[in-house]
Amino acid sequence: MIYVAGLMGLAMLGAAIVALATKSTAVAVIAAGLVSLFASVVFVLLAAPDVAMTEAAIGSGLTTFLFFFVLSRIRREGGNG
Amino acid sequence: MVRAFVTLVFVAILGLAFGRLALDYVPDAALNQTAVHYAELTPPETGAQNVVAAIIVTYRGLDTLGEVTVLFLTAAIVALVLAQTSGPTKGRGSGLLPSGELLQTGTRMLTPLILLFGIYVFVNGHLTPGGGFQGGAILASAALLLLLADPVRRFSHRLLSWVESGSGVFYVLIGVFGLFLAGGFLDNRILPLGDFGSIFSAGAIPLIYALIGLKVGAEFSSILESLEEAEDH
Numbered sequence: 001m002i003y004v005a006g007l008m009g010l011a012m013l014g015a016a017i018v019a020l021a022t023k024s025t026a027v028a029v030i031a032a033g034l035v036s037l038f039a040s041v042v043f044v045l046l047a048a049p050d051v052a053m054t055e056a057a058i059g060s061g062l063t064t065f066l067f068f069f070v071l072s073r074i075r076r077e078g079g080n081g
Numbered sequence: 082m083v084r085a086f087v088t089l090v091f092v093a094i095l096g097l098a099f100g101r102l103a104l105d106y107v108p109d110a111a112l113n114q115t116a117v118h119y120a121e122l123t124p125p126e127t128g129a130q131n132v133v134a135a136i137i138v139t140y141r142g143l144d145t146l147g148e149v150t151v152l153f154l155t156a157a158i159v160a161l162v163l164a165q166t167s168g169p170t171k172g173r174g175s176g177l178l179p180s181g182e183l184l185q186t187g188t189r190m191l192t193p194l195i196l197l198f199g200i201y202v203f204v205n206g207h208l209t210p211g212g213g214f215q216g217g218a219i220l221a222s223a224a225l226l227l228l229l230a231d232p233v234r235r236f237s238h239r240l241l242s243w244v245e246s247g248s249g250v251f252y253v254l255i256g257v258f259g260l261f262l263a264g265g266f267l268d269n270r271i272l273p274l275g276d277f278g279s280i281f282s283a284g285a286i287p288l289i290y291a292l293i294g295l296k297v298g299a300e301f302s303s304i305l306e307s308l309e310e311a312e313d314h
Contacts (some may be wrong), residue, residue: 049210050133053202057218062301065225069305072229 005045012038025071033064128274129207129283135269137212138286138293142267146252148214149296153249156300163311188230195223203294207283213290217297224302228309236306245299248292255285255292 012035019031036059043052112120119132119140129135137145203216227234259268269289275282 050131050212050215053211053215054218057215057222061222062218062225065222065229066305069225069229069308072232073309076232 001045005042008038008042008045012042026068029064029067029071032067033060036060036063124277127269127283127286128277129269129286130278131207131209131212133210134207134212134286134290135283138207138289139267139269142256142289145293146256146267149249149252149293152297152300153245156245156304159304160307163307185230188226192223192226195219195226199223199294199298203290204287205280206290206294207286208278208280213293214297216290216294217299218301220294220298221301221305224298225305228305232309235310236302238303238306241299241303241306244295245303248296248299252289252292252296255289259285 015031015034015038019028019035022028022031036055039059040052040055043049043055111117119136123129123132123135127135127139129139199216199219201216202211202219203213206212206216224236255271256267258271260266262268263270267289269284269286272284272288274284280287
């Protein structure tokens with residue numbers, strides 16, 4: 001169990017590095033959402049399902065959606081000048 | 082160069098602090114006194130199967146009321162700040178990119194399911210992991226999906242503010258009822274505790290969690306809608 005949690009921690013680090021290093025904003029947003037998703041898996045493994053649900057709903061759900069929402073608005077208004 | 086060095090030093094200090102925290106960590110051999118109290122007395126005292134929910138809603142109910150109030154203040158301030166940026170014409174359609182067949186059809190299929198799941202999460206908050214905050218966030222993500230698929234869409238401000246303030250008022254009223262009918266403010270024993278583990282059990286906890294879910298969902302949705310309406314031209 002603890003090794004799976006450690007693996008998830010490494011995956012979180014990997015996703016975070018991808019989010020920082022990538023040139024594409026969409027990929028960065030998805031990678032940042034992935035960090036939260038892995039974090040919620042870690043919370044489940046560490047027997048904190050309530051925290052995991054909050055992390056999954058807000059961290060990887062709502063925040064990712066919100067970033068894409070703002071991204072589409074920037075594209076839209078950038079087109080308008 | 083200097084800035085990069087200073088950043089590195091700060092990151093190193095932060096890493097040192099967290100590293101010490103992780104290295105010095107010794108797991109407890111047994112639960113501490115408070116945890117033992119909650120673990121043993123929560124089922125007989127509150128009738129809730131989910132101990133975390135009982136702690137959040139009953140034992141630490143006042144804190145939760147404070148959290149909900151902070152969220153309400155945030156929503157109000159966001160609306161206030163964004164309303165002052167400019168006076169947008171309602172539902173300006175110019176320059177809107179169509180959001181694509183895939184997103185629109187997917188939204189139509191998924192929105193009812195997401196709403197249902199959000200309601201499930203906060204109605205079952207006293208039995209299974211989850212609760213008002215999680216369920217409310219899931220409700221709001223359905224609202225966000227609707228806004229993504231159709232940027233011109235507007236929810237009714239009147240409905241959102243009624244749901245928001247109505248659930249807040251009822252939340253405080255339930256707390257005051259607890260003052261008179263049971264042991265204190267936000268005591269859940271104003272309603273019968275019911276059968277342990279059934280859906281109508283744990284006194285007022287499901288009711289309070291449903292109110293919190295509606296309130297949080299309405300607050301997040303109104304924040305998102307204020308963001309959508311703000312046009313900074």
